[in-house]
Amino acid sequence: MKALLRPAISLFVLLSVVTGLLYPMLVTGVARIAFPDAAAGSLITRDGKPIGSALIGQNFSDPKYFWGRPSATAPQPYNAAASSGSNQGPLNPALADAVKARVAALHAADPGNRRPVPIDLVTASASGLDPHISPAAADYQVERVARAWHLEEKTVRQLLAENTEGRDLGVFGEARVHVLKLNVALDAHAR
Amino acid sequence: MNDHAWILLGLFMAMLLLLARPLGIYISRVMTMGNHETWVSGVEKAVFRACGIQLDEEMGWLQYARAVLLFNALGLLAVYSLQRLQLWLPLNPQAMANVSPDSAFNTAVSFVTNTNWQGYGGESTMGYLVQMLGLTVQNFVSAATGIVVAIALIRGFARHSAAGIGNAWADLFRATVWILLPLSLLFALFLSSQGVIQNFAAYQEVSTLDVTTYQAPKLDADGQALMDAQGNPVTEAASTTTQTLAMGPVASQEAIKMLGTNGGGFFNANSAHPFENPTPLVNFLQMLSIFLIPGALCVAFGCIVGDERQGWTVFAAMALLFVSFAIGAITFEQQGNPLLAKVGDSEATSVRTTALTDGNLEGKEARFGIADSALFATITTAASCGAVNSMHDSFTPLGGAVPLVMMQLGEVVFGGVGSGLYGMLIFAVLAVFIAGLMIGRTPEYLGKKIEAHEMKMTSIAILATPLLVLVGTAVAVMTEAGRAGIANPGAHGFSEILYALSSAANNNGSAFAGLSANTPFYNVLLAVVMWFGRFAVIVPVLAMAGSLAAKKRISVTAGTLPTHGPLFVTLLIGVVLLVGLLNYVPALALGPLVEHLVLWPTR
Numbered sequence: 063m064k065a066l067l068r069p070a071i072s073l074f075v076l077l078s079v080v081t082g083l084l085y086p087m088l089v090t091g092v093a094r095i096a097f098p099d100a101a102a103g104s105l106i107t108r109d110g111k112p113i114g115s116a117l118i119g120q121n122f123s124d125p126k127y128f129w130g131r132p133s134a135t136a137p138q139p140y141n142a143a144a145s146s147g148s149n150q151g152p153l154n155p156a157l158a159d160a161v162k163a164r165v166a167a168l169h170a171a172d173p174g175n176r177r178p179v180p181i182d183l184v185t186a187s188a189s190g191l192d193p194h195i196s197p198a199a200a201d202y203q204v205e206r207v208a209r210a211w212h213l214e215e216k217t218v219r220q221l222l223a224e225n226t227e228g229r230d231l232g233v234f235g236e237a238r239v240h241v242l243k244l245n246v247a248l249d250a251h252a253r
Numbered sequence: 254m255n256d257h258a259w260i261l262l263g264l265f266m267a268m269l270l271l272l273a274r275p276l277g278i279y280i281s282r283v284m285t286m287g288n289h290e291t292w293v294s295g296v297e298k299a300v301f302r303a304c305g306i307q308l309d310e311e312m313g314w315l316q317y318a319r320a321v322l323l324f325n326a327l328g329l330l331a332v333y334s335l336q337r338l339q340l341w342l343p344l345n346p347q348a349m350a351n352v353s354p355d356s357a358f359n360t361a362v363s364f365v366t367n368t369n370w371q372g373y374g375g376e377s378t379m380g381y382l383v384q385m386l387g388l389t390v391q392n393f394v395s396a397a398t399g400i401v402v403a404i405a406l407i408r409g410f411a412r413h414s415a416a417g418i419g420n421a422w423a424d425l426f427r428a429t430v431w432i433l434l435p436l437s438l439l440f441a442l443f444l445s446s447q448g449v450i451q452n453f454a455a456y457q458e459v460s461t462l463d464v465t466t467y468q469a470p471k472l473d474a475d476g477q478a479l480m481d482a483q484g485n486p487v488t489e490a491a492s493t494t495t496q497t498l499a500m501g502p503v504a505s506q507e508a509i510k511m512l513g514t515n516g517g518g519f520f521n522a523n524s525a526h527p528f529e530n531p532t533p534l535v536n537f538l539q540m541l542s543i544f545l546i547p548g549a550l551c552v553a554f555g556c557i558v559g560d561e562r563q564g565w566t567v568f569a570a571m572a573l574l575f576v577s578f579a580i581g582a583i584t585f586e587q588q589g590n591p592l593l594a595k596v597g598d599s600e601a602t603s604v605r606t607t608a609l610t611d612g613n614l615e616g617k618e619a620r621f622g623i624a625d626s627a628l629f630a631t632i633t634t635a636a637s638c639g640a641v642n643s644m645h646d647s648f649t650p651l652g653g654a655v656p657l658v659m660m661q662l663g664e665v666v667f668g669g670v671g672s673g674l675y676g677m678l679i680f681a682v683l684a685v686f687i688a689g690l691m692i693g694r695t696p697e698y699l700g701k702k703i704e705a706h707e708m709k710m711t712s713i714a715i716l717a718t719p720l721l722v723l724v725g726t727a728v729a730v731m732t733e734a735g736r737a738g739i740a741n742p743g744a745h746g747f748s749e750i751l752y753a754l755s756s757a758a759n760n761n762g763s764a765f766a767g768l769s770a771n772t773p774f775y776n777v778l779l780a781v782v783m784w785f786g787r788f789a790v791i792v793p794v795l796a797m798a799g800s801l802a803a804k805k806r807i808s809v810t811a812g813t814l815p816t817h818g819p820l821f822v823t824l825l826i827g828v829v830l831l832v833g834l835l836n837y838v839p840a841l842a843l844g845p846l847v848e849h850l851v852l853w854p855t856r
Contacts, residue, residue, distance in 0.1 A: 066320055069422045072304035074327045074394075077429055081393040082386035085434065086505040090452065093445035093504060101451045103498055103528065105459070112459040115498055117448055117527035121465040131619060137488075138467040143456055143497040144377050145522035147616045147644035149767030151745035152590045153852055157615060157647075165596045165604055178605040181593065185615040188525035188626075188643045194619035198607070233260055235533020236622035245462055 106246065113246070118142050119193035120242050125171040126210035127248065128195070128203050130241040131182060132164055135190035148186040161185065172206040194238035197226055211252055221247045258583045258624035261537075265628070266572065268541055269548050273568070276545065277552020283431045284404045284424065285557060293431070300426065311417025314799025317405060318792050320421035321398060325365050325788075328391055332361035335387040336379070345380030346455035352378060359776035364391035366787035367399060367669055369510075369517030369639055369762035370753075370779060372771035376499035376520045381453055388517060389506045393437075396513030396546075397428035399671025402791050403550060404428075406675045407557045409801035410699040418798045432546075433513060440542060441508035448531035451504040456497050466492040503528055511542040514669045516639030516762045524629070524642040525618055533620055536642060540629055543638045547571075547667040550674045558699050562817035567677050570825040574666045575635050578655050582627040585652035587612040591853065616647030627652060630763075634659035637669035639762025646741070646749065646765040650852055653748065654845035656763065660755045662833040663718055669760060672787075675794050677825075679714045681816065682707060682797075684828045688814050698816055700806040707800060710793035717789040719836040721758035721782045726751050726840065734774035740767030744851070748844035753779065758786035 093101040104116040114120055121140040122129045133139035134148035150157040164184040169175070180199040200222055208218045225244040228237045286293075301308050312320065336357040339345055352360070356372055363370040364387070373379070379388070401424035408418050445451045469491035471479045479487040503519045507529055510517060520526040530536050548568065555564020589608045593615075597603030612623040621629070626643035633640050634656035645656050659666060665676040682696075686703055689696030696703040729735030729750045739746035749765040756763055757779040764770070770779065815821065 066316075066323055068305040070320065070323045070327060073306070073422055073426060074324060074331070076300065076304065077394055077426070078331065078386060078390045081429065081434065081509075082390035085438065086385045086389060086451075086502045089438070089441045089445065089505040090502055092442060093451040096442075097446050100448045101445055101504075102454070103450050103452075103457060103500060104448050104531075105457070112457065114459050114461065114496065115457075115527075117531050118496070118498060119527075120461045120463065120496060122463045123466070124463050127463055137469045138465050138491070138493060140465070140496060143499045144374060145499075145520050145526050146374070147522065147525070147647065147766070149644055149646040149740060149765070150615065151646060151741035151743075151748075151767070151848075152592065152613065152615075152649055153743060153745060153848060154741045158592055158596075161593050161606070162596050165606070169604070176604065178607055179596075181589070181606045181608045181611045182614045182619055184606060185593070188616050188618050188641075189520075189522035189527065191522070191527055192618050192620075193527060196611070196619055198611075199619075229257075230532055230534040230537075233257070233264065234537045235620050235625050238619050242462070249462065 106242070108246065114242050116243070117193060118191045122241065122245065125206055127245045128200055128207060128239070128241050129183070130195055131187040131192040132160070132184065133190040133192075134186040140191060142191055145189045145191055147188045147190060175202070175205065177202060193240055193242055195241055197237055197239055200226070200239040200244070207248070211248065217251070218248075221251060254580060254583055255587070255624070258628075261624055261628060262576065262579055265537070265540060266576065269544050272541070272545060273548035274552050276549035277564070278556060280432055280549055281553040281556035283427050284400075284553070297423070297426070301423065304422070306420070306422040308420060308423050310420055312420055313416060314418055314795045317418055317421045318795045321402065321791065321795070322788065324394070324421070324425060325398060328365045328394060329361045332364055332387040332391055333357050335383045336360060339380045339383050342380070342382050344382040344385070344453060346453070347380065349378060349380045355773045355776040356771055359780045362780040362783050363762065364388050364515070364517060365395055366760050366783045367395035367513070367515060367637065367672065368757060368760040368783045368787070369515045370757055370764065370783065371517055371762070372776055374521035375518055376501070381501055384506060384519060385502060389509060392506065392509040392513050392515045392517070393429050393433050394425065396433055396509070396515065396670040397425050399669050400428040400432065400550070401425055401671070402794055403671035403674040406678055406794055406798040407554050409798035410701060411558045412802045413804060413806040415802040418795070418802050433509060436512050437505070437508040440512060441504045443538070444507055444535065445504040447535045449504040449507055449535070450500060450528050451502055452500055453502060454500045456499055458495050458497050461494055461496050464492050464494050466490065499528070510640060511539050511638065512546060514543055514547065514636045514638040516633060518640065524640045525644070530642055533625055536621055536625055536629065539640070540632050543632050543636045543640070544667050546670045547636055547673045550671065554674060560817070563699065566817040566821055567674070567681065567825070570822045570829070571666050571677065573822070574662070574826055574829065575631065578635065578659055578666070579628055579631040582631045582652055582655035583624050585649050585655070586623045586627040588649060589613050590615070590649060613647070613649050613652065616644030618642065630656050631659060633763060634761055635666035635668070637664040637672060637759060637761045639756065641763050644766060645752070645763060646767045650845045650848035653765070654841060657748070657752055657755060657841070657845065658833070658837070660759045660761045661722065661837045662829055663715070664759045664761060665829060672760065672790070676790070679711050679794065680829050680832070681825055682711050683715065683832070684821070684824045685814060685816060686711070687828060688824060692814065694812055694814070697807060697813065700809070701801050701804050702807060707797050710797040713793040714790045715832060718758045718786050721786050722751075722754045723836070723840065725754040725758065725778060725782050729754065729778065732774070734772065738769040738772060738775055740769065744844055744847040748848065751840055751844050754782060757782040760787050
């Protein structure tokens with residue numbers, strides 16, 4: 063066993079330094095030079111101040127904004143320092159109750175809208191930080207948002223289209239609307 | 254399965270087939286290279302001399318096993334110590350506290366055994382030094398351990414009348430430095446070009462557009478949550494207009510997390526977190542990178558034993574099992590949750606949702622949708638990766654049963670890096686043994702007689718994990734401490750425990766994450782299960798490698814059962830399913846099956 067000790071320790075230290083220090087530092091160095099924006103978190107700034115990340119969703123509850131996916135992070139929704147899903151099973155009564163409450167909140171903000179509710183708008187995302195909703199979930203909210211800003215629906219739909227993307231390369235994932243960017247665009251339009 | 258799902262699955266298998274062969278040939282060359290005068294051997298000579306490694310020293314199986322165990326024990330010590338001391342070490346800008354002893358022990362075992370089960374939340378527990386020097390290192394070397402054990406077993410078949418099965422130190426070095434490191438470097442740079450973060454900065458605060466109001470837990474003077482008389486936390490209304498973005502060197506860890514079938518997320522939400530997995534394109538490549546090396550190792554196996562058909566036979570058995578289960582998972586998730594289709598008590602006031610047309614989106618990300626999430630779930634559990642891009646706990650009963658069964662088959666459907674191949678070869682040995690009994694001939698595989706010793710080792714390797722899963726589940730279900738962790742009521746709660754034990758024993762690492770597993774009970778139980786789930790398979794596999802290598806090679810005759818082609822693929826799949834299902838059907842009946850029948854009572 064003793065004959066094994068020296069190679070074991072030396073090899074472990076060597077591989078630790080190579081894969082645990084040199085490798086991440088090399089990636090950091092190259093990423094900082096080649097992709098500085100992405101490496102730092104794809105921050106969105108307004109008037110020189112960071113107002114979010116292009117990849118991380120934010121919580122919206124004001125009727126004038128498009129709302130995103132419900133978030134199960136604690137203690138506040140969209141806590142980007144503690145990502146989490148709800149982990150509620152399909153038969154858990156708490157899940158049905160939560161969906162009911164979210165549907166009620168949507169109706170309270172827009173009592174006239176009795177269309178079927180897009181399910182992604184009332185079920186929690188996996189990360190609790192989902193920046194996107196489906197185009198159907200955005201469409202469901204257009205009238206409410208237009209009314210709140212005293213804008214024509216056409217204008218809101220225009221902004222919506224500008225912040226909608228299709229499947230990656232036409233085949234991967236789903237079409238989606240970027241909620242934060244869309245709301246930033248609404249703010250900018252109103253100014 | 255809609256068109257999108259079929260195209261996605263087809264593209265995935267096509268890309269895997271395209272990449273497996275070149276990488277497999279490369280792996281076989283690296284792992285069998287001699288001492289030629291190239292710059293590679295120049296580097297190796299210098300390193301091996303400095304480390305006191307004799308390259309031409311062949312190890313017997315026992316020596317090989319000791320070396321692997323010792324190397325992994327050092328890893329255990331390092332990861333445990335780094336977590337216990339992180340507050341006083343550099344690169345910890347959030348001043349994360351030292352991790353508790355039981356959690357640190359669990360995490361150390363978890364990462365050393367290539368399980369990467371996580372009882373903790375990454376961004377709220379681990380400083381950057383632990384993530385890099387502790388966890389990233391184990392992401393590499395635990396994967397390398399799997400590769401070298403698989404290669405040692407292949408050498409057992411390829412060699413004859415030999416005393417040794419290779420040099421463990423040289424193998425570990427080569428698997429890490431010439432195979433895993435270059436692939437990870439390329440993939441990490443690609444990831445960081447797509448938005449996966451890579452920095453050492455403190456967490457970034459931003460001011461949000463809208464105000465967030467929420468119920469915050471009330472804290473006492475020591476920072477502990479206040480409880481009311483019923484034991485529920487006391488809350489007060491709070492609001493905020495800021496958001497704190499977790500940062501860190503994510504891309505470098507993300508790359509090896511997938512390529513090494515490790516699966517331990519930098520963040521709590523793992524590959525669902527947009528900073529780990531920002532786009533569907535990245536998601537596709539992450540899925541591909543999970544199967545890349547396990548697929549390529551099948552080809553490497555064929556190359557080293559001198560008959561590529563043997564490798565493709567194993568590959569075909571894995572691929573057929575995988576595709577069938579993937580179709581199942583996607584179909585079940587697309588069915589959605591009937592309980593959410595209509596909200597409200599009376600017909601007049603009730604509101605419809607799109608639950609039955611859009612599928613089960615609870616615990617899934619909008620950019621991935623159903624198909625890209627369910628496919629990821631099947632891949633990550635078919636391979637012993639355990640990364641998740643959706644929360645398996647919120648899957649439909651049968652959709653969630655797919656990942657559960659994939660793990661329970663013993664992680665042989667591509668499986669972990671190396672461990673999937675040696676696991677499947679063990680099943681191949683069992684298959685020729687059963688076939689030998691049926692046709693009344695001495696079983697042989699790749700020119701080696703399969704005798705009593707090999708069958709003993711095969712039995713230990715195959716029975717160790719079901720024993721750990723079922724006994725562990727029974728212990729957890731029967732104890733107060735075990736039941737205390739359950740989050741979801743009813744049959745689903747049982748599934749959470751069964752999933753945790755299946756994941757730990759098979760070194761997968763994914764979870765029905767509602768289970769509160771960061772308790773002394775689960776940390777210790779799961780650590781023990783993970784350790785034996787790994788090494789109670791590796792040691793008999795190496796023992797078998799040693800005895801096979803020592804055997805003479807017998808020549809192929811008209812009476813030899815061919816171990817390539819559709820007949821053997823069918824036999825192999827049959828054995829895997831038979832063993833897997835016989836072990837687990839009763840347990841599955843108590844969990845997912847009951848739940849399915851309750852969810853769809855009218856069908």
